[in-house]
Amino acid sequence: MAAKVLAPIIENEASTGRLVLVCEHASNAFPAPWGDLGLTAEQRRAHIAWDPGALAVARGLARRLDAVLIHAPATRLIYDLNRAPDMLGAMPARSEIHDIPGNAAISATERLARTEALYLPWANGLHNLIARRIALGLAPVLVTIHSFTPIYHGRPRSVEFGVIHDADATLAVAIHDAARRLTRLNAELNAPYSAADDVTHTLRVQATPYGLPNAMLEIRNDLIADDAAADQMAATLAPVINMGLTEIQKQAKAS
Template identity: 65%
Template sequence: MATATQLQPQDVVTVENPGAAGPFLIVCEHASNAFPPPFGSLGLTEAQRLAHIAWDPGALGLARGLAARLDAPLVAARVSRLIYDLNRPPHSAGAMPARSESHDIPGNAGLTAADRLARTEAVYLPFHAALRAEISRRLALGRPPVIVTVHSFTPVWHGSPRAVEFGVIHDADPSLALATVAAARKMTALRTELNQPYSAADEVTHTLRLQASPFGLANVMLEVRNDLIAAPTAQEAMAETLAPVLHAALHQTETDQAGTAA
């Protein structure tokens, strides 16, 4: 198996709008379905590499739209989640899965401990170091960021249609997630649910737990059904819809906290 030593940090993570002055910091861990040369195709067909198992379709366009409207930096992955799922810790089987949904991933079968370490060092560590650096810069400036991770999900799961259109997920602190759900239900026509189609129990809040919770940062994970953001125009429209929701949710959260402190 090819090694990951050829990869450089800029091959696995991009930071856009680093000087943005808004309160939010946008993260897109599953932005890309790129398979860099050290890994080839992992034995997958072109159709599999385009499918949801390899990335979150539409998520990057939505994340960029939100970053532009919220004057926020964006930290995004540049490699497929099948090489390393950046929303999973290194000891998780899901970080480099041998099977995803109903698909076997031949290039991930039988990985040794050394293989897993090489991918962790090449992909996971640079990505999360870049995100931590953006957080740390804002903390040093006295502007603690609000962490928003952006994902998409399939409209059908194992043959069952999903009615939810907009899922809002929290880790330990539900404050911003609850406010986001309330704002979305008030301000949009999206069918919005809390902790759907996933929750922290499904091991999907690793980035929030690693990067936001230790600093006491407000945070939320957004999941949008990918048929609603399949085209660039739809991604822009969804960003236009959700940016005011996030502003309103943050305002409500800050108001609630001020009231509690008083």
């Protein structure tokens, strides 16, 4: 029997723009053979399972900025696509204040099966998307779209829009500057967490080795709680990202 493969979903692949949007935590689907991992319906709707609103924002951005978009086919609790296969967070036994029964004891065989089903098709699919665009001279720019919970371990978070970078801060700094100029969002660099928390796996694997400009965007999920709010956020952030892209192009020309 062929191994189960849950492929990433790609939208607007024909775009020839620079921007590649990535949404690793787009989905709270719990497909077979894993199923609900022993979680309640409420837990499966919560931020531990996905980034609520992130896909709707990403789609609104893709439409406004003519970007290609790649997003996850399943919950991050089966495999967190922004984690390497040996990271504890790839198949977490606990997330925030919730135990994940189906992840309590994962054998090496099960770790491999989930890696084969989700991580490899995802990583190869995104890599192919990027490498093809590099070959065509489209000079891709990678931006990942996430959302975060307003209250974590009981503590409220005041940041509304976080811009996180890994080794190359250029684009993140430009987007953060643009957000402060163009919006009233409480925008912060490297908040509510940073690369030191091992949240930048996608940037490290897919952008840094090719020298591509990259950033990870985090939106507080109470601001994008329904599709209308998410689309409004996309309308707010599209000119922010555009200004960031213009700024790094200006810097590249000057250097």
